[in-house]
Amino acid sequence: MAGHSKWANIQHRKGRQDKLRSKMFSKLSKEITVAAKMGDPDPEKNPRLRLAVKAAKAQSMPKDVIERAIKKSQAGEGEDYEEIRYEGYGPNGIAVIVETMTDNRNRTASNVRSYFTKNGGNLGETGSVSFMFDRLGAVSYPPEAGDADTVMMAALEAGAEDVESDDDGHMVYCAVEDLSDVSEALEKDLGESAESKLIWKPQTMTEVDLETAQKLIKLIDTLEEDDDVQTVTANFDIPEDVAAQL
Numbered sequence: 001m002a003g004h005s006k007w008a009n010i011q012h013r014k015g016r017q018d019k020l021r022s023k024m025f026s027k028l029s030k031e032i033t034v035a036a037k038m039g040d041p042d043p044e045k046n047p048r049l050r051l052a053v054k055a056a057k058a059q060s061m062p063k064d065v066i067e068r069a070i071k072k073s074q075a076g077e078g079e080d081y082e083e084i085r086y087e088g089y090g091p092n093g094i095a096v097i098v099e100t101m102t103d104n105r106n107r108t109a110s111n112v113r114s115y116f117t118k119n120g121g122n123l124g125e126t127g128s129v130s131f132m133f134d135r136l137g138a139v140s141y142p143p144e145a146g147d148a149d150t151v152m153m154a155a156l157e158a159g160a161e162d163v164e165s166d167d168d169g170h171m172v173y174c175a176v177e178d179l180s181d182v183s184e185a186l187e188k189d190l191g192e193s194a195e196s197k198l199i200w201k202p203q204t205m206t207e208v209d210l211e212t213a214q215k216l217i218k219l220i221d222t223l224e225e226d227d228d229v230q231t232v233t234a235n236f237d238i239p240e241d242v243a244a245q246l
Helices: 005-009 014-038 047-058 063-074 105-118 148-158 176-190 210-224
Strands: 082-089 095-102 133-141 162-166 169-174 195-202 229-234
Touching (some): 014 229, 047 176, 047 195, 082 105, 176 195
């Protein structure tokens, strides 16, 4: 989920965590299968697959599960999936982008629309909110990777466009087409990254109050629980005093 980064640190009950972990593995496996189906099954020869495998490893997905997902592509599975982006507004006009991978366009569209409607939002047309975001490659590193200047120098040498550093770590941004190369170059200087992926980066963030934050989190949780939904991004920020009440 993209929104306020601190929200990722709010703990849920173990049962929910296990459920989310299972769903996360399922979504990662689907991306691996589709990436391998669309290109070469060898991650070294397929940039999209290489990033998908890297993302899976970052979430501690077992090696045999990753290999099984790649083998599915060679068995003809994953050929019916199509990637569809949905855009809309959540409570209080917060922009939301939902990326899906589905084998049934009608089912997914109906579900996503109902999630928005039932949670105080409304689904819009393609392009209705994406202009408020930048499509970028993003490589994240923990604080231990180095200080801000060290990471910035490594990022510029790797061909990245920008770096944001804070107490939680470093986020390196680059052009979409450069993500694989930038990620590899960074690893030579900074070591293994925490994550490398394509993102929708909000151009501006909107602070929300407690009630709006609760509604948005419910909407995003509902969307992310759907097996067809791969990622959800929104342009809101939860102030620290509000986060403390969640």
